Amino acid sequence: MRDFDLLQPQHLSDALDALAQNDSAIRPLAGGTDMLVDIRAQRAKPDVLVSLQNISELRGITRENGTLKIGAATTIAEFLKHPELTKHDALRYAAYVFANPMIRNSATIGGNIGSASPAGDMLPPLLALDAHIELVSKNEARVMPLSDFFLGPRKTAKRANELITSIQLPVISYQSPVSSLQSPVSSAFYKLGLRQADAISLISVAVWIQRDGEKIRDVRIALGAVAPRPMRAIRAEEILRGEIFNEMNLKESARIASEECSPIDDLRASANYRRRMIAVYVRRMLEQAWSKTQ
Amino acid sequence: MQKKTILFSLNGEPREWSVYPNELLLNVLREQEFLTGTKYGCGIGECGACTVHINGEPILSCLTLAIACEGKEILTIEGLAREGKLDPVQIAFLDQTAFQCGFCTPDMILMTRALLNEIPNPTEEQVRDYLRGNLCRCTGYASIMRAALDASVLNAHRSVQSNEE
Numbered sequence: 001m002r003d004f005d006l007l008q009p010q011h012l013s014d015a016l017d018a019l020a021q022n023d024s025a026i027r028p029l030a031g032g033t034d035m036l037v038d039i040r041a042q043r044a045k046p047d048v049l050v051s052l053q054n055i056s057e058l059r060g061i062t063r064e065n066g067t068l069k070i071g072a073a074t075t076i077a078e079f080l081k082h083p084e085l086t087k088h089d090a091l092r093y094a095a096y097v098f099a100n101p102m103i104r105n106s107a108t109i110g111g112n113i114g115s116a117s118p119a120g121d122m123l124p125p126l127l128a129l130d131a132h133i134e135l136v137s138k139n140e141a142r143v144m145p146l147s148d149f150f151l152g153p154r155k156t157a158k159r160a161n162e163l164i165t166s167i168q169l170p171v172i173s174y175q176s177p178v179s180s181l182q183s184p185v186s187s188a189f190y191k192l193g194l195r196q197a198d199a200i201s202l203i204s205v206a207v208w209i210q211r212d213g214e215k216i217r218d219v220r221i222a223l224g225a226v227a228p229r230p231m232r233a234i235r236a237e238e239i240l241r242g243e244i245f246n247e248m249n250l251k252e253s254a255r256i257a258s259e260e261c262s263p264i265d266d267l268r269a270s271a272n273y274r275r276r277m278i279a280v281y282v283r284r285m286l287e288q289a290w291s292k293t294q
Numbered sequence: 295m296q297k298k299t300i301l302f303s304l305n306g307e308p309r310e311w312s313v314y315p316n317e318l319l320l321n322v323l324r325e326q327e328f329l330t331g332t333k334y335g336c337g338i339g340e341c342g343a344c345t346v347h348i349n350g351e352p353i354l355s356c357l358t359l360a361i362a363c364e365g366k367e368i369l370t371i372e373g374l375a376r377e378g379k380l381d382p383v384q385i386a387f388l389d390q391t392a393f394q395c396g397f398c399t400p401d402m403i404l405m406t407r408a409l410l411n412e413i414p415n416p417t418e419e420q421v422r423d424y425l426r427g428n429l430c431r432c433t434g435y436a437s438i439m440r441a442a443l444d445a446s447v448l449n450a451h452r453s454v455q456s457n458e459e
């Protein structure tokens with residue numbers, strides 16, 4: 001494997017200092033499940049890696065002022081265990097279908113976002129839950145909606161001297177702590193692959209829905225692997241917001257979602273197939289999430 | 295590139311290694327410790343052959359830097375039998391002859407061990423799900439499934455016995 005030096009800071013400030021001093025050949029290393037594969041394939045050519053593994057400030061899950069704050073170094077395995085995280089059906093299901101148990105023990109949420117693959121499995125659920133992302137450099141800290149963070153395939157708004165430090169979810173995205181059956185809010189996720197286990201998404205769909213009687217008070221729909229970046233289906237959401245939850249509205253929303261995305265043909269599936277599946281699964285996920293609300 | 299000395303526990307014994315930053319745990323285990331039960335299959339996370347336990351959890355040693363193991367407890371297949379006594383999972387794999395070429399056997403056994411630590415009485419579906427990142431090119435998985443399910447029964451016996459002792 002390529003030669004590189006490795007820094008293993010204990011404190012966030014040391015990691016940020018290192019990133020501030022060096023040029024672009026210095027890169028963060030979290031679980032390494034993308035980075036080490038990329039180095040071996042010579043897609044990434046760092047001279048220095050800054051390991052985030054020993055930085056406790058990047059771990060932990062806390063509730064602060066109506067926000068659930070998830071440390072960027074939280075592993076995907078944690079999303080199947082931590083009581084604050086497993087409340088969100090879309091996130092939990094995405095973690096459940098993510099890779100396999102070994103990868104889940106290493107791979108982090110910050111790495112999934114940092115890689116910015118259009119097919120990153122945790123990204124549509126986070127978009128549907130209106131996640132914000134905290135970016136910190138030596139001199140500045142900023143928080144932005146995750147939907148503004150992704151610019152294109154593997155392109156993000158992150159500057160070379162910045163780290164993703166946390167992901168923040170508004171408490172309104174919460175399902176009821178007692179039982180998701182008694183909540184006006186729910187979410188759902190589906191990943192369609194070529195086989196059931198350990199497959200790259202052909203498409204994925206995440207929805208979040210807030211119910212008000214027979215009406216949809218608010219809704220968010222996010223799509224994976226059907227555009228240069230994980231995306232919100234804004235127009236499909238608008239069809240539903242404030243409307244009655246019925247067959248006609250669902251169908252229309254699903255149709256618009258399939259028009260809003262811009263999938264490509266590749267060896268796994270055709271663009272046309274992907275579009276059709278978006279319509280099918282947007283509708284199914286809306287139904288699934290709705291059925292869990294009250 | 296500079297070597298760094300790390301201290302950790304390997305199969306219950308304290309160890310000290312001097313490693314380069316870009317050395318993978320897999321290669322050090324095989325080439326420095328001659329623990330060749332951990333296999334090099336694909337090197338990119340796709341096959342599961344390089345599975346070891348770190349602090350009790352299964353990870354892929356082909357995607358883990360050796361240098362990151364400072365202070366950790368590493369368990370490879372060679373360390374699973376204790377004081378000459380096979381682990382119940384190993385006994386079940388022998389009983390069911392859950393291998394042909396044997397290349398996947400170390401990882402299948404370590405994964406089954408990790409599964410039983412998490413879920414002592416898994417259903418068939420839970421076994422399939424847990425082993426989904428571990429490939430076998432020979433057995434067709436049926437004997438591995440039987441062995442994993444048998445192992446949960448043997449394992450429960452073993453725990454009862456050791457409580458009685």
Ligand SMILES: Cc1cc2nc3c(=O)[nH]c(=O)nc-3n(C[C@H](O)[C@H](O)[C@H](O)COP(=O)(O)OP(=O)(O)OC[C@H]3O[C@@H](n4cnc5c(N)ncnc54)[C@H](O)[C@@H]3O)c2cc1C
Pocket residue numbers: 027028029030031032033034035036037052072073097098099100103106107108109110111112113114115119120121122162163164165198199200338339340
């Ligand atoms: C066999 C296999 C199966 C996989 N299956 C899936 C799957 O089912 N679904 C899926 O979505 N992905 C999958 N992946 C891809 C990968 O596991 C995920 O993208 C994972 O979340 C990456 O996290 P990591 O911690 O390993 O990141 P790393 O590899 O350490 O880093 C990834 C990128 O993010 C940057 N980065 C990491 N942390 C930060 C931070 N805090 N701040 C700024 N930048 C950061 C790094 O510099 C790097 O560019 C798979 C990979 C493999 C090898």
Ligand code: FES
Pocket residue numbers: 333334335336337338339340341342343344345354355356357
């Ligand atoms: S060698 Fe590590 S997963 Fe194949």
Ligand code: FES
Pocket residue numbers: 392393394395396397398399429430431432433
């Ligand atoms: S026994 Fe040959 S790969 Fe499983």
